[in-house]
Amino acid sequence: MACLDVALAGLAGADFLSSSDLDRAEAEALLTLAAQLKAGSQRFDLTGRVLGLIFSKASTRTRVSFTVAMARLGGQTIDLLPLVTQVGRGEPIADTARVLSRYCDALAIRTFAQADLADYAHWASIPVINALTDEEHPCQALADFLTLRETFGDLEGLTLAYVGDGNNVAHSLMLMGALLGVNVCIGTPEGFAPDPAVVERAAALAAGRAQITVVHEPVAAVRGAHALYTDVWASMGQEQEQAERERAFRGWCLDGALLAEADSRAIVLHCLPAHRGEEISAAVIEGDQSRVFDQAENRMHVQQALLAALLAPG
Numbered sequence: 096m097a098c099l100d101v102a103l104a105g106l107a108g109a110d111f112l113s114s115s116d117l118d119r120a121e122a123e124a125l126l127t128l129a130a131q132l133k134a135g136s137q138r139f140d141l142t143g144r145v146l147g148l149i150f151s152k153a154s155t156r157t158r159v160s161f162t163v164a165m166a167r168l169g170g171q172t173i174d175l176l177p178l179v180t181q182v183g184r185g186e187p188i189a190d191t192a193r194v195l196s197r198y199c200d201a202l203a204i205r206t207f208a209q210a211d212l213a214d215y216a217h218w219a220s221i222p223v224i225n226a227l228t229d230e231e232h233p234c235q236a237l238a239d240f241l242t243l244r245e246t247f248g249d250l251e252g253l254t255l256a257y258v259g260d261g262n263n264v265a266h267s268l269m270l271m272g273a274l275l276g277v278n279v280c281i282g283t284p285e286g287f288a289p290d291p292a293v294v295e296r297a298a299a300l301a302a303g304r305a306q307i308t309v310v311h312e313p314v315a316a317v318r319g320a321h322a323l324y325t326d327v328w329a330s331m332g333q334e335q336e337q338a339e340r341e342r343a344f345r346g347w348c349l350d351g352a353l354l355a356e357a358d359s360r361a362i363v364l365h366c367l368p369a370h371r372g373e374e375i376s377a378a379v380i381e382g383d384q385s386r387v388f389d390q391a392e393n394r395m396h397v398q399q400a401l402l403a404a405l406l407a408p409g
């Protein structure tokens with residue numbers, strides 16, 4: 096059975112609530128381990144370990160990739176659907192977290208407020224993983240940068256341009272990009288910029304090794320970039336704003352014209368699910384430069400690496 100890279104030792108028993116919970120060495124080592132797991136050159140044994148999933152929002156990729164990741168490591172997952180557990184009936188997080196810590200070895204939580212996730216982490220005595228909140232989607236960002244690394248090798252000096260809503264996915268990309276030395280340019284319409292506090296945190300993490308920029312013009316965002324990334328205009332919980340957002344984001348579709356402004360080797364990324372004809376054209380998402388299905392597959396590999404690190408004997 097494999098030994099973990101020494102750079103990952105500090106992650107045993109830790110929470111993963113934000114991309115910025117990692118340091119540079121940990122982020123790089125997780126990507127390396129994920130690539131090894133994908134290639135079949137590393138194996139870990141989590142027999143008897145159980146990951147609890149608490150998802151208060153819909154999910155296909157995250158739910159299934161965590162379940163399969165755990166199964167491939169020899170462990171199990173229990174899906175604590177809020178509607179059939181007391182979670183959906185308002186049992187306090189402090190009680191749920193302490194009880195589940197007596198049964199499970201880790202929890203992956205998809206919820207609305209980042210503060211609720213932090214509350215789970217405060218009360219749980221086992222690792223808590225962010226499976227998406229309104230503020231961040233750090234497991235997604237790990238998969239995204241693994242996909243970029245598979246294409247370009249070395250990440251240092253690359254530029255990832257994200258166009259659309261300055262949302263949870265954009266936040267985690269900025270923070271993870273900053274850690275890994277990738278320039279991240281976020282292009283949004285006025286009024287939809289990422290949280291300035293997250294931009295500031297990302298700039299501090301980048302420490303001069305990468306540029307973190309926010310612009311309000313799509314061509315300016317993508318010019319010369321090595322990866323073009325977009326996400327839905329209305330995230331889960333914002334469904335009532337769909338029509339208003341469609342108006343505000345007119346001109347921000349990631350289409351062939353925008354792709355032509357990027358580096359000729361640029362790849363196209365999308366966390367999925369996608370709305371073809373809104374934030375991305377069908378031709379671009381189905382085109383030669385699209386890596387969206389490799390990216391989705393990579394969720395499983397990075398999460399296997401993460402679980403192996405968090406659940407390693409401390």
Ligand code: CP
Binds near residue numbers: 153154156235366367
């Ligand atoms: N990208 C992603 O998190 O997809 P799901 O919402 O299907 O989990």
Ligand code: NVA
Binds near residue numbers: 262327
């Ligand atoms: N920003 C999207 C991502 C879905 C994976 C949402 O939060 O709905």
